[in-house]
Amino acid sequence: MTIDLPVIWYLLIGFAVAMYVMMDGFSLGVGILFPFIRGDENRDVMMNTVAPVWDGNQTWMILGGAGLYGAFPLAYSVILPAMYLPLILMLLALIFRGIAFEFRFKSNRSRKWFDLAFSGGAMVATFSQGVVLGGIINGLSVSERAYQGGTFDWFSPFALFTGVALMAGYALLGAGWLIMKTEGDLQNRFYQLARPLTLLLVASMIVISVWTPLSNGRIAERWFTFPNIAWFAPVPILVALLSWSIWNGVTHSHERRLFFKVLGLFFLGLSGLVISFFPLIIPPDITLWDAASARASQSFLIVGYVILVPIVLIYTAYSYYVFRGKVRAGEGYH
Amino acid sequence: MLGFEALDLARFQFAFTVSFHILFPAFSIGLASYLMVLEGLWLKTGNEIYHNLYRFWVRIFAVVFGLGVVSGVVMAYEFGTNWSGFAERAGDITGVLLTYEVLTAFFMEAGFLGIMLFGEGRVSKRLHFSATCLVAVGTLISMTWILMSNSWMQTPAGYEVIDGRFEPASWLEIMFNPSFPYRIVHMGLAAFISVGFVVGGVGAYHLLRNRHDQAARKMFSMAMWAILVALPVQIIAGDMHGLNTLEHQPAKVAAMEGHWENEPDQKGMPLVLFALPSMDDAANHFELKVPYASSLILTHTLEGKIQGLKDWPRDEWPDVPLVFWSFRVMVGLGMLMLGMGVVGLFLRWRGRLYEARWFQRIALFTTPVGFIALLAGWITTEAGRQPWVVYGMLRTEDAVSTHSVASMLTTLIGFMVVYAIIFGIGIYYMLRLIRSEPMNMVPSGGPGHERQPKRPMSAADGSFEDQN
Numbered sequence: 001m002t003i004d005l006p007v008i009w010y011l012l013i014g015f016a017v018a019m020y021v022m023m024d025g026f027s028l029g030v031g032i033l034f035p036f037i038r039g040d041e042n043r044d045v046m047m048n049t050v051a052p053v054w055d056g057n058q059t060w061m062i063l064g065g066a067g068l069y070g071a072f073p074l075a076y077s078v079i080l081p082a083m084y085l086p087l088i089l090m091l092l093a094l095i096f097r098g099i100a101f102e103f104r105f106k107s108n109r110s111r112k113w114f115d116l117a118f119s120g121g122a123m124v125a126t127f128s129q130g131v132v133l134g135g136i137i138n139g140l141s142v143s144e145r146a147y148q149g150g151t152f153d154w155f156s157p158f159a160l161f162t163g164v165a166l167m168a169g170y171a172l173l174g175a176g177w178l179i180m181k182t183e184g185d186l187q188n189r190f191y192q193l194a195r196p197l198t199l200l201l202v203a204s205m206i207v208i209s210v211w212t213p214l215s216n217g218r219i220a221e222r223w224f225t226f227p228n229i230a231w232f233a234p235v236p237i238l239v240a241l242l243s244w245s246i247w248n249g250v251t252h253s254h255e256r257r258l259f260f261k262v263l264g265l266f267f268l269g270l271s272g273l274v275i276s277f278f279p280l281i282i283p284p285d286i287t288l289w290d291a292a293s294a295r296a297s298q299s300f301l302i303v304g305y306v307i308l309v310p311i312v313l314i315y316t317a318y319s320y321y322v323f324r325g326k327v328r329a330g331e332g333y334h
Numbered sequence: 335m336l337g338f339e340a341l342d343l344a345r346f347q348f349a350f351t352v353s354f355h356i357l358f359p360a361f362s363i364g365l366a367s368y369l370m371v372l373e374g375l376w377l378k379t380g381n382e383i384y385h386n387l388y389r390f391w392v393r394i395f396a397v398v399f400g401l402g403v404v405s406g407v408v409m410a411y412e413f414g415t416n417w418s419g420f421a422e423r424a425g426d427i428t429g430v431l432l433t434y435e436v437l438t439a440f441f442m443e444a445g446f447l448g449i450m451l452f453g454e455g456r457v458s459k460r461l462h463f464s465a466t467c468l469v470a471v472g473t474l475i476s477m478t479w480i481l482m483s484n485s486w487m488q489t490p491a492g493y494e495v496i497d498g499r500f501e502p503a504s505w506l507e508i509m510f511n512p513s514f515p516y517r518i519v520h521m522g523l524a525a526f527i528s529v530g531f532v533v534g535g536v537g538a539y540h541l542l543r544n545r546h547d548q549a550a551r552k553m554f555s556m557a558m559w560a561i562l563v564a565l566p567v568q569i570i571a572g573d574m575h576g577l578n579t580l581e582h583q584p585a586k587v588a589a590m591e592g593h594w595e596n597e598p599d600q601k602g603m604p605l606v607l608f609a610l611p612s613m614d615d616a617a618n619h620f621e622l623k624v625p626y627a628s629s630l631i632l633t634h635t636l637e638g639k640i641q642g643l644k645d646w647p648r649d650e651w652p653d654v655p656l657v658f659w660s661f662r663v664m665v666g667l668g669m670l671m672l673g674m675g676v677v678g679l680f681l682r683w684r685g686r687l688y689e690a691r692w693f694q695r696i697a698l699f700t701t702p703v704g705f706i707a708l709l710a711g712w713i714t715t716e717a718g719r720q721p722w723v724v725y726g727m728l729r730t731e732d733a734v735s736t737h738s739v740a741s742m743l744t745t746l747i748g749f750m751v752v753y754a755i756i757f758g759i760g761i762y763y764m765l766r767l768i769r770s771e772p773m774n775m776v777p778s779g780g781p782g783h784e785r786q787p788k789r790p791m792s793a794a795d796g797s798f799e800d801q802n
Binding site: 052055056058059061062063065066067068069070071073074076077078079080081083084085087088089091092094095096098099102103106145146147151293294296297300301304305308309312315316319322 | 396397400401403404405406407408410411413414415416418419421422424425426427428429430431432433434435436437438440441442444445446447448496501502503505735736737738740741744745748749752756759760763
């Protein structure tokens with residue numbers, strides 16, 4: 001039998017996107033939480049927890065984008081122009097977020113501007129990513145292998161909702177990360193924030209889970225017919241269990257578990273999206289096979305991917321190991 | 335609106351974002367290799383001057399690399415957002431090459447940059463040097479993949495067209511397409527030369543402040559040697575690249591030369607030194623010519639001729655004045671840079687390299703000259719291959735995404751404002767780093783005593799604002 005390369009590539013790109021969402025998710029979450037925390041010293045600590053790793057985290061987004069370009073050029077060339085304004089906004093916001101990391105610690109008088117660049121950059125980038133996600137879920141108008149819709153097709157109540165929902169999600173990831181990396185009063189602030197954020201995220205997930213099948217018969221059929229419902233039931237059940245466990249765990253001092261539980265929630269959310277849409281890569285009707293590049297392209301690229309990505313994961317793990325442990329006030333890297 | 339079409343705005347936006355971006359990778363490529371040499375010499379000789387110079391330049395490297403990263407992310411998405419017709423038809427080839435760049439270079443650079451910038455005193459000297467080498471190699475690998483992709487667009491090979499899309503037929507032919515070897519040598523040398531002039535200019539700045547500064551003398555001397563060796567090689571490489579272009583993209587060379595038509599009774603082709611080329615008249619005004627010189631340069635014979643632009647239909651002409659003039663800027667600056675190398679050698683021979691203040695002032699003024707030549711060269715080759723995005727196969731107008739003028743203008747203004755801000759901050763900060771004294775980089779307390787930064791661009795101590 002021949003290997004179904006497009007399906008493998010769908011999963012490999014999904015992996016890169018999942019890595020990005022989970023890793024840059026908490027970095028951006030730290031920025032989203034900035035307005036809730038007062039005091040330069042506290043904010044220094046918050047930034048220092050992600051400073052050594054944010055650059056590597058963001059590289060997964062480039063891998064996701066470039067991988068889509070090489071393995072599914074049709075998806076890349078339809079989704080990117082369709083999401084033109086939110087994507088450009090995201091890129092510009094990420095520039096501000098990135099340079100804030102580097103220059104904030106060098107500034108005295110202008111520090112408040114770099115706080116704004118960091119926090120505002122993170123919020124706008126996250127909101128834009130959520131809008132892009134919502135816009136893709138809503139579906140894009142494609143004919144003759146090109147995007148045919150308008151400049152503002154992405155603009156819909158659903159996409160704005162997913163934008164806000166992603167902000168809540170990244171903020172919760174950020175809070176989980178910061179609980180792990182800080183201590184004392186600062187850590188307590190994140191414990192306090194965790195419950196309302198969990199509530200927001202779970203409510204958003206419920207709304208999206210109800211909204212998509214109601215507005216799309218195909219998704220409803222995917223989930224709510226037998227035997228699919230039996231196969232896919234573990235996803236919502238695990239979401240419920242994890243949410244309950246996060247809610248309860250906040251009062252105890254399981255300071256590492258919270259972060260990994262939230263990562264689990266994100267993983268389940270992404271799995272839910274894959275279940276709803278597989279094998280579509282551009283809803284409502286372009287499949288991953290339609291969008292795949294030539295077999296000679298996908299097979300040439302997969303060799304590099306399977307050899308190099310494990311090595312990349314080793315560096316990444318090593319760098320997290322080097323910078324492990326709590327970050328304390330005054331022991332900045334600057 | 336304002337007489338622009340969306341295509342013009344898309345081209346301008348790409349030209350603006352890629353020109354801004356290319357400065358930083360070119361700077362990183364040259365500087366990473368220079369840092370590798372400095373650290374290697376320090377480990378080999380134990381001479382603390384090299385250690386000080388490493389510390390001095392690594393802080394500047396951190397800023398340059400950071401600006402390259404943030405402006406590079408934009409490029410990875412712009413192929414799709416703005417050039418979706420190209421991405422859809424050529425993604426099977428160019429998307430694959432870009433992904434290989436991410437996998438082989440970006441992650442490696444990100445992985446070892448931390449150790450390079452902040453690992454001194456935490457890891458062994460040998461491991462630290464390995465990290466510097468890996469970052470330097472990473473910048474070269476990155477350049478290799480992206481130039482493969484660009485060269486393939488200039489001189490496509492190893493593909494077959496199926497339903498209007500380019501599909502790979504031979505990866506070896508795609509990767510080692512006809513213009514790639516020339517382009518990579520020319521661009522690699524350009525990056526080294528650009529950094530040579532930056533290092534020379536900064537050395538000159540410190541020599542002008544204190545001519546006995548040992549580190550300033552060392553960097554000025556190293557830069558002048560590098561310039562002296564690299565420029566002649568670059569001129570030969572450029573000549574060979576030009577001949578390769580003549581073979582594969584003759585219309586580009588005709589535009590570079592301002593060569594409109596072959597006059598049958600004329601013996602040999604003159605070299606047009608100065609002219610105002612007019613596309614409407616298909617002729618040059620105010621020409622200043624050197625007889626036979628173009629024949630000599632392009633065919634290496636006295637009477638050889640090349641095709642004139644009139645041999646191609648009017649809608650296949652590039653923007654002749656732009657290509658003509660950007661080429662002359664590049665070549666003119668190349669000659670100026672060669673002159674700097676020769677004068678530097680002469681002064682060194684006379685024992686006056688560190689004394690001749692007039693020469694150091696010129697070196698200070700010519701700090702950005704390599705980058706200007708590099709941009710001019712890219713404008714020549716990119717504007718010169720118009721109207722094609724994949725040469726002879728896919729026209730730029732068929733490659734562009736269908737955005738409205740209003741949205742193109744909005745994003746263009748967004749990019750210009752944001753890039754102006756970050757460029758301003760970056761340059762301001764780099765100038766402050768350059769002003770610190772290069773001989774005082776290694777504190778007497780020894781490694782492990784100073785503060786240990788861990789972020790790119792934060793390798794420097796202190797604030798970029800006055801502490802008041």
